[in-house]
Amino acid sequence: DEAVKQHRSAGSWNSSGTGASPQQITNGPWCGSELFAGRDIEVETFSGGRARVLQYCSEATGSCPFSRRQSPGEGIPVLTVDEEIYRRLPSMIIATVDKFAQMPWNGKVQMLFGRVQGYCPRHGFTSPEIEDTPRHNATRKLPASTMREHPPLRPPDLIIQDELHLISGPLGTLTGLYETAIDELCSWPTAQGMVRPRIVASTATVRRADEQVSRVFARTLSIFPPHGLDVEDNFFALQRGSDDGPPGRLYVGICAPGLRIKAVLIRLYTAILAAAEKLYREHGAAMDPWMTLVGYFNSLRELGGMRRVVDDDIQARLWRMENHGLGNRRQPKTSELTSRLNATDIPDILDAMDVTFDPVKEEENRLAKKNGRKLPHRRPIDVLLATNMISVGVDIGRLGLMVVDGQPKTTAEYIQATSRVGRAAPGLVFTVYNWARPRDLSHYERFEHYHSTFYKHVEALSVTPFSDRALQRGLSAVLTSLIRLSEERYNSNATAGDIDRHDALVQAAAEAIRLRAALHSDPETVETVQSMLGTRLDHWHAMAEEKRGKGATLGYQAANDGRTVNLLRKPETGKRDLFTCLNSLRDVEESVPLILHVTENRG
Secondary structure (H helix, E strand, C coil): HHHHHHCCEEEEEECCCCCHHHHHHHCCCCEEEECCCEEEEEEECCCCCCEEEEEECCCCCCCCEEEECCCCCEECCCCCCCHHHHHHHHCEEEEEEHHHHHHHHHHHHHHCCCCCCEEECCCCEEEECCCCCCCCCCCCCCEEECEEEECCCCCCCCEEECHHHCCCHHHHHHHHHHHHHHHHCCCCCCCEEEECCEEEECCCCCHHHHHHHHHHHHCCCCCCCCCCCCCCCCCCEEECCCCCCCCEEEEEECCCCCCCHHHHHHHHHHHHHHHHHHHHHHHHHHHHHCCCCEEEEECCCHHHHHHHHHHHHHHHHCCCCHHHCCCCCCCEEEEECCCCCCCCCCHHHCCCCCCCCCCHHHHHHHHHHHHHCCCCCCCCCCEEEHHHHCCCCCCCCCCCCCECCCCCCCCCHHHHHHCCCCCCCCEEEEEECCCHHHHHHHHHHHHHHHHCCCCHHHCCCCCCCCCHHHHHHHHHHHHHHHHHHHHHCCHHHHHHHHCCCCCHHHHHHHHHHHHHHHCCCHHHHHHHHHHHHHHHHHHHHHHHHHHHHCCCEEEEECCCCCCCCCCCCCCCCCCCCEEEEECCCCCCCCCCCCCCCCCCCCC
């Protein structure tokens, strides 16, 4: 059961590259099986094994069905390395939209859409971009195997898009553009016509969703299940009175004209932490939901300033709060959940947030520390400072207390962030408004009405996949993806130089993009898209001819053979050209360097 909880996916298409490759692991100091991060890991090299990273449940008795004893050679049915995912093709893949950016760069991606060339019984499916020997000799553990041809597989037919409200702005715009290639590669022909994948999207905060779904996915919207006849019980929400069970969240607005907002936050943090400590001493573990204070900030700058204050000023004040009728709280443990953390540190923070306040555990830790032994229990977090990273995917049921620094930029963000508290226990949310900001002051003045109706204030999302700037950033990548991933002909790196401007596949790729633009753009935009496609194809063809005339080869990326030059360019390499393709959909705009000239004022 623990293994199932830890590994919920059949495959994780990792956008940050945290999944280690077999080469990275086997070149290390060990090879075989080790106990690592709570799981039994076994690595099989490509030459002597199946090029697999097997993960077993490390439960000592071997009673788990995913243990080495009960599931030898397979273990937990999960793949975490990109190379394995391409070759083993799991039945379900969990990924982020950032990975879309890899489509023009990596020919192996076509295998995820069922475009396979052959099958190796030992290593899995193959494609023109994968080098594998046609026959493998028998080893001590594995029989001999021979590569065989394999027909194409059925592409993915179900796409589940979680947190639809996040697919907006620059990210949503580029996602909608790249969806042109995704949708085309997932479609497959039948006698009755072309079958497109079904898309299920979910969100709690969205407005004009029909327009957003049309622009991103080129689909009409059907809400499921439909609204019922009773507004008080419409499946999505059940209205109940304040006496019917525990309340959800109580919002408290604070505004102190004439005072700096940081001074207000210092006093509020100190009072909350000290009050919780006093009640914790009286009621014990029942006060756990309000012992961890979550501080929400709209920017890293504001959070960084508060981090220093918590470690210095607030900590000093908490030592003297018994003088004010509250409880002294010594050396609160402070953590943060922001983009400044490494990807490997975030799971540790989430695990630490699950640690509860319990007087019994504290006493056991105190005795262990007194006797010089290792502490048996982890110390819970007292203060967690977070940005909007906490508003997505953080499901910690024990949290019940939050302080929001200023009104967030959007109502949707405000709802999502404050919804992290008050799940298993009543939630208490303090929103501190900056009196010097007109928007904050306006929200404070109509605080009660806004919070009683804030779902109707959710902003409409902006998605413009075929705007000029989006086309400049992403059109070449979408065109290259469709040409490279649709068939085997242009898949391998060296085949970029074989481009034929009038090839049926090339023309079909350009036509698919033009038709997509025509679905929700005016005729002038469609003509612009068609013109830009023609310019890029002409440039691609001219580059191939030029390199061929010089005895070189045009590839999608440069190779180490000394004669293959690149068609695609990375944004960070310098000046952009027609085939500069992104590495991530979040890094849309390049950095702008600022040079400060200081001149002496002699006046």
